[in-house]
Amino acid sequence: MEKRYNSYVDFFKEHYGHRIQKIVVDAGFTCPNRDGSIAIGGCTYCNNDAFHPSYSISSKSIEQQINEGIEFHLKRYRTTENYLAYFQPYSNTYASLEKLKALYSQALSHPKISGLVIGTRPDCIDSEKLDYLKEVSKEHIVIIEYGIESCYDKTLERINRGHTFEQAVNAVNETAQRGIHQGAHFIFGLPGESRADMLSMAGKINNLPLNSVKFHQLQIIKGTPMELEYALNPGDFFTFSLEEYIDFFVDFLELLRPTLYIERFAGEVPPRFVNNLPWGKIRNVELLRMLDKRLEERNTYQGRLFIP
Numbered sequence: 001m002e003k004r005y006n007s008y009v010d011f012f013k014e015h016y017g018h019r020i021q022k023i024v025v026d027a028g029f030t031c032p033n034r035d036g037s038i039a040i041g042g043c044t045y046c047n048n049d050a051f052h053p054s055y056s057i058s059s060k061s062i063e064q065q066i067n068e069g070i071e072f073h074l075k076r077y078r079t080t081e082n083y084l085a086y087f088q089p090y091s092n093t094y095a096s097l098e099k100l101k102a103l104y105s106q107a108l109s110h111p112k113i114s115g116l117v118i119g120t121r122p123d124c125i126d127s128e129k130l131d132y133l134k135e136v137s138k139e140h141i142v143i144i145e146y147g148i149e150s151c152y153d154k155t156l157e158r159i160n161r162g163h164t165f166e167q168a169v170n171a172v173n174e175t176a177q178r179g180i181h182q183g184a185h186f187i188f189g190l191p192g193e194s195r196a197d198m199l200s201m202a203g204k205i206n207n208l209p210l211n212s213v214k215f216h217q218l219q220i221i222k223g224t225p226m227e228l229e230y231a232l233n234p235g236d237f238f239t240f241s242l243e244e245y246i247d248f249f250v251d252f253l254e255l256l257r258p259t260l261y262i263e264r265f266a267g268e269v270p271p272r273f274v275n276n277l278p279w280g281k282i283r284n285v286e287l288l289r290m291l292d293k294r295l296e297e298r299n300t301y302q303g304r305l306f307i308p
């Protein structure tokens, strides 16, 4: 079946000629939204433990995490020979430039690592760090992944993100000016947002000079402030049934710029972390199959309604 959207796997094949596997590295960063610089307690939905693979623990050296990560992935993808160190947990540019150089260099010195994916907040980057990453990108793959989450300041404030959408726009523009590849992460279903609000985000995202995008449906993680908020005010949350989400995402894809690569369109937090499983236990591969099927049934594709 012909793909009706730009998948991230194709991004790597088209830009680098082959499939690339990310190996998650926990380099022991924290985040200004947790350590008191901006706020204490973090974003109301956040529990980083829910996204940690077993091999990535900050008490292990970066080299050990990479070795164990490669071993883990070789069991699943025997043919993959190309890896990126994915600095994922917390805010991975939240340190001095000297410290960042030392940490990234450890990963880049591993013989199987071709580059870096760096997850961070839009307010944890500056021109000095971007200039350095631009230099690194001349020799290695470098991709910055910004957590933006919503295009609405009202929502960002409500979820205690500690930054505005304008700050995200500035960071993305500064990154694009240096020619560094970048992606961004957004969540659908944050409190106070209607289906129409979420669909309207497509136009705002199209205007950002991003290469790729990652979307998740909101999952309520146990022990987070959002779990309590959801229990108290469930009516403030637009929740999708699985079928509704697939249809919503098809509507969203139709509006999305056709040149954007889609890295992910729904999330899969391990069931032990979430407070309920409205879609049951469903794997990403099944979600992707459903999306393909719905696109086919509706005979539509990414960007069909895109207005440049």
Ligand code: SF4
Pocket: 031, 032, 033, 034, 041, 042, 043, 046, 047, 048, 089, 090, 091, 121, 147, 161
């Ligand atoms: S910025 Fe990231 S790590 Fe920090 S509190 Fe928010 S979601 Fe958690």
